[in-house]
Amino acid sequence: MLSRLLGEYLLEERLVTPEQFRRVLDRAASAKVKIGTLAINAGYMAAAQVEEIHELQKTRDLRFGDLAVEKGYLTDAQLQELLRTQPKEDLLLGQSLVEEGLFSWGRFETILRDYREKNAIDEKQFEAIRRGDVEALVWILFRGRNVLKQQFFVKYISLFLRNVIRFLDAGASLVPETADTYGDFPHVTIQLFKGKVSFFSAVAAKEDVLLSLASRFAGEKLERFDEFAQASIAEFLNLVNGLFAVNCSHEGVEMDLLPPLIERNVGFGGDLEVVRVPVGTNSGVFTLFVAPETPRSLLRKLEGGH
Known part of the structure; x- marks a missing residue:
């Protein structure tokens, strides 16, 4: 780190x-x-x-x-x-x-x-x-940024990075934001927490970076970013979020965790208050997004709507 x-x-x-x-x-x-x-x-x-x-x-x-x-x-x-x-x-x-x-x-x-x-x-x-x-x-x-007003975001980002280091890349660390942190992403994995504290988290990156990370988590060399590779990224996000939900439960904060959703060409901008967390790995940089509100275009899909 x-x-x-x-x-x-x-x-x-x-x-x-x-x-x-x-x-x-x-x-x-x-x-x-x-x-x-x-x-x-x-x-x-x-x-x-x-x-x-x-x-x-x-x-x-x-x-x-x-x-x-x-x-x-x-x-x-x-x-x-x-x-x-x-x-x-x-x-x-x-x-x-x-x-x-x-x-x-x-x-x-x-x-x-x-x-x-x-x-x-x-x-x-x-x-x-x-x-x-x-x-x-x-x-x-994140000193001086609004994210510190909501301490659970700091705890979540910390837990997320710990598990990137444990399961994806021992040398991973937070890195400065770049232009790649903004705009639309070809592949985005999103999951929603609902409860006393509701927010969503998402992982996005270029396809080659996600493929390398998926291979590391799956424990085998994956050749294409197909459904299996996408499921590997979703499983990692679900693992992190499940740990966070358990930690919150121990502190008396109960949250439901909805199944991850894999979307294409999603951007996070506009009026949405999003925390962007670029993470540097040997495979390249990927971005964790955390926000207290979920875009309406995604909310119904996350909740199983049509």
């Missing part, structure tokens, strides 16, 4: 080219080792136990290590040991930049300081992002 965030800053400041950015991220990603892999390598967990925890994360919004401790597969001491051996993302990025011959370590430290100053990120906030605290990142990036 942090590697891509810092990488986007390097691109924005024209400190690296897009091709250099891709190589650096690939190098940093190859050096990053997940907790589950470290646990297997240390002899603390079996491969089947790691897979079990991954499956549990589809129904419970908890980190891998927390679930592994809860299940008794890791002790607290073992988890802390594994976390200490896992390299920090900013250090992996810095190492990749140095190995590519783009910067010295001194230059990278200066860039890191400039990035934090430009975005008003203090030491406590930066450490939270280094630890993978997605909600801290969302609060920083």
Whole structure:
């Protein structure tokens, strides 16, 4: 998450080219080792136990290590040991930049300081992002925007990104908005929450990006963005939204979740108050849309009307 965030800053400041950015991220990603892999390598967990925890994360919004401790597969001491051996993302990025011959370590430290100053990120906030605290990142990036007036949006966006990282791309992160965030999208997957709090969320991107993400979630290489690939994206959105509905229920907020709807050539604009959340992945950028009101043209379809 942090590697891509810092990488986007390097691109924005024209400190690296897009091709250099891709190589650096690939190098940093190859050096990053997940907790589950470290646990297997240390002899603390079996491969089947790691897979079990991954499956549990589809129904419970908890980190891998927390679930592994809860299940008794890791002790607290073992988890802390594994976390200490896992390299920090900013250090992996810095190492990749140095190995590519783009910067010295001194230059990278200066860039890191400039990035934090430009975005008003203090030491406590930066450490939270280094630890993978997605909600801290969302609060920083959406600081001063109307979305923060509705805290459940922040919680939803945070949960969505956590699950993108868990199930689609470990290096995913929020990225700046571009022109691609606006206009009509060839494929849009939409789902509606109804209840004390009603809103809709949608996922949209270019077809090649969605196909790659669908392949990752399905666990197999998909060649065409056909009904199976579309259903894979819808299943991912339904998984995230189901987790969010369960979390809200635990807090006393009950919501019904309607089946996902896959539409073509849909745009979100006009008077609709939409939060656009671009997410950068190795497959490309896709956009999450969240809004408290659903366009009338889609509402009847979502509710099963004609």
